Amino acid sequence: MNLPSHPQSPAAAGLPEDDAATLRGIDGCELIDLILPDMNGLLRGKRITRDALDKVYADGVCLPMSLIATDITGNTVEETGLGYDIGDEDRICRPVPGSLRSVPWAPRPMAQLLLAMEDAAGGLFEANPREVLRRVLxxxxxxxxxxxxxxxxxxxxxxxxxxxxxxxxxxxxxxxxxxxxxxxxxxxxxxxxxxxxxxxxxxxxxxxxxxxxxxxxxxxxxxxxxxxxxxxxxxxxxxxxxxxxxxxxxxxxxxxxxxxxxxxxxxxxxxxxxxxxxxxxxxxxxxxxxxxxxxxxxxxxxxxxxxxxxxxxxxxxxxxxxxxxxxxxxxxxxxxxxxxxxxxxxxxxxxxxxxxxxxxxxxxxxxxxxxxxxxxxxxxxxxxxxxxxxxxxxxxxxxxxxxxxxxxxxxxxxxxxxxxxxxxxxxxxxxxxxxxxxxxxxxxxxxxxxxxxxxxxxxxxxxx
Known part of the structure; x- marks a missing residue:
């Protein structure tokens, strides 16, 4: 199912104003956790340095499509069709605007940012839990x-x-x-x-x-x-x-x-x-x-x-x-x-x-x-x-x-x-x-x- 192109994909580098304001408020921010909640509600993703953040907003970041449906132990569930059947393909994941927030308990200044996964055609991956809710809304x-x-x-x-x-x-x-x-x-x-x-x-x-x-x-x-x-x-x-x-x-x-x-x-x-x-x-x-x-x-x-x-x-x-x-x-x-x-x-x-x-x-x-x-x-x-x-x-x-x-x-x-x-x-x-x-x-x-x-x-x- 191909949904409209992701409305959150900026055409060029640069953060949405809400996220830019949040980042300015985290003095000396060095690291950002990119978070993709899977179907079990576990938080998967990557940790990047501050200088890589603009590129993430511009181009997204690649994560395996199978991450959405890994089991509770972290293993790929081949029966879903998202693993070996498709070569364990990566998909582009893009920031959810307005979701950049601080990590106040971290030992050094950090932020965290939610991601949304795209499908092969550049639309929203319909099995992503956040997108399931979006369609109901x-x-x-x-x-x-x-x-x-x-x-x-x-x-x-x-x-x-x-x-x-x-x-x-x-x-x-x-x-x-x-x-x-x-x-x-x-x-x-x-x-x-x-x-x-x-x-x-x-x-x-x-x-x-x-x-x-x-x-x-x-x-x-x-x-x-x-x-x-x-x-x-x-x-x-x-x-x-x-x-x-x-x-x-x-x-x-x-x-x-x-x-x-x-x-x-x-x-x-x-x-x-x-x-x-x-x-x-x-x-x-x-x-x-x-x-x-x-x-x-x-x-x-x-x-x-x-x-x-x-x-x-x-x-x-x-x-x-x-x-x-x-x-x-x-x-x-x-x-x-x-x-x-x-x-x-x-x-x-x-x-x-x-x-x-x-x-x-x-x-x-x-x-x-x-x-x-x-x-x-x-x-x-x-x-x-x-x-x-x-x-x-x-x-x-x-x-x-x-x-x-x-x-x-x-x-x-x-x-x-x-x-x-x-x-x-x-x-x-x-x-x-x-x-x-x-x-x-x-x-x-x-x-x-x-x-x-x-x-x-x-x-x-x-x-x-």
Whole structure:
């Protein structure tokens, strides 16, 4: 599929004014990280010197096309057709204008810059996660609609080194030196004790123009959540999340800790989610979801209905990894259904408490391990699909959804099959993307299933 020539390709050397201003503000900048987020959300790319940056803006930089769909271990997935089948070809990757930002934790002045990959014809490579989201947004724009998006990310802080078995070790409270053992959700003392970490993250966000809003201690020892403010540009909202995640990991490492966005790192503790908040504006800037509690606007009802209809097709985007499925357990504030409700954390699609004008949907299915561009694309596609088709979500759940609905337990193999067979995915994200992403995950699942786990030795080595 050939899309229009990249609008971000300058004809001659020179940075867009926003990026030039950012660079001027990084006194003595010596190095720039060129970043291409892959389908797993891992950041791949190159590090260049400052004197090479003008050439990157003028001509782009070459990276292997297969990088987009490498597996979680960094290996090329030949089944995608992007490896040996095409000679492991390079593609031109060009800067995303306005994405140049500082790297404030670096030991010497540095910047970082997002890249977008082109296809062989010079258009945008349609399987690039950022471009998948861009195409969904184009369908909103064609209807005179604009999504407003905010991202919430949960994560754990562990000791930097795992134990002798490779398992995570509870972080030590910086104030007391004792390992974190207790669960004190929203506990202010935890935030005070970790002020050195949260202050450093806040400072990094200010330096990078990341609109971080709130930090809270979450529902497990050493678990935190940092929220981003809403944006009326969903691409920028996801860019913010990419940079925030990188900052959190880097600052944790500097302070002798490990920040993990693994969906379920501890079997007996809460998992980490990625919650996407969405409202939708019409061409006059009015929120089409605006409505009083108990009297949902038609657009709100239909959007939720679309999310319900597309949830199974898109679950692989929300839960991409083997560990993702450990998170779906009862009574852990994780949706085991596709129901909805007002101010209710037991449902999949929550309408948070707030003013009528600020009515929005909080989508709660995805884990923190997922790719934020793909999760947001799936949420927005499901909502618009529902609006266009007038789907009915049924009545909202009042009270405990776990006791009122059938609690489903998803399995990775079934989710991959559903994704590869999905007409919805092919229509909204493209058949090439469906094939590449589906084959990537199928290869990861097969590789995962070849491993012999410690539990198998515990259960079977002597007993059978």
């Amino acid at each position: 184009a369908r909103y724009a064609a209807r005179g609609l604009k999504p407003v998006v905010a991202v919430e990310l949960e994560f754990y802080l562990f000791e930097q080194r795992p134990d002798a078995d490779g398992r995570p070790v509870a972080s030590r409270n910086p104030a007391t030196g004792a390992p974190n053992r207790s669960t004190q959700v929203y506990y202010m003392e935890d935030l005070n004790d970790y002020r050195g970490f949260t202050d450093a993250v806040a400072a990094a966000c200010r330096a990078q123009r990341i609109p971080a809003d709130t930090a809270v201690a979450e529902y497990a020892p050493g678990q935190f959540e940092i929220n981003l403010k809403h944006r009326d540009d969903a691409l920028l909202a996801c860019d913010d999340a990419i940079y925030l995640k990188r900052a959190i990991k880097a600052i944790a490492q500097q302070q002798g800790a490990l920040a993990s966005f693994m969906a379920k790192p501890l079997v007996d503790q809460a998992g980490s989610g990625m919650h996407i908040h969405v409202s939708v504006l019409d061409d006059e800037g009015r929120n089409v979801f605006a409505s009083p509690v108990g009297q949902p606007a038609d657009a709100l009802r239909h959007a939720i209905g679309g999310l319900q209809r597309s949830a199974a097709d898109c679950l692989l985007l929300f839960a991409p990894n083997a560990n993702s499925y450990r998170r779906f357990v009862l009574n852990a504030f994780v949706p085991l259904n596709t129901c909805w409700g007002y101010n209710n954390r037991t449902v999949a699609m929550r309408i948070p408490h707030g003013s009528e004008a600020n009515t929005r949907v909080e989508h709660r299915i995805a884990g923190a391990d997922a790719n934020v561009y793909l999760v947001t694309a799936a949420v927005l596609a499901g909502m618009l699909h529902g609006i266009e088709n007038g789907f009915d979500p049924g009545p909202p759940i009042v009270g405990n959804a776990y006791e009122q609905t059938e609690n489903l337990t998803p399995f990775w193999r079934d989710t991959i099959d559903d994704f590869l067979a999905s007409d919805f995915v092919a229509e909204w994200f493209g058949a090439p993307f469906r094939h590449i992403y589906g084959q990537q995950k199928l290869k990861e699942m097969r590789s995962f299933n070849t491993q012999v786990t410690d539990l198998e030795y515990d259960w079977y080595l002597r007993s059978v």
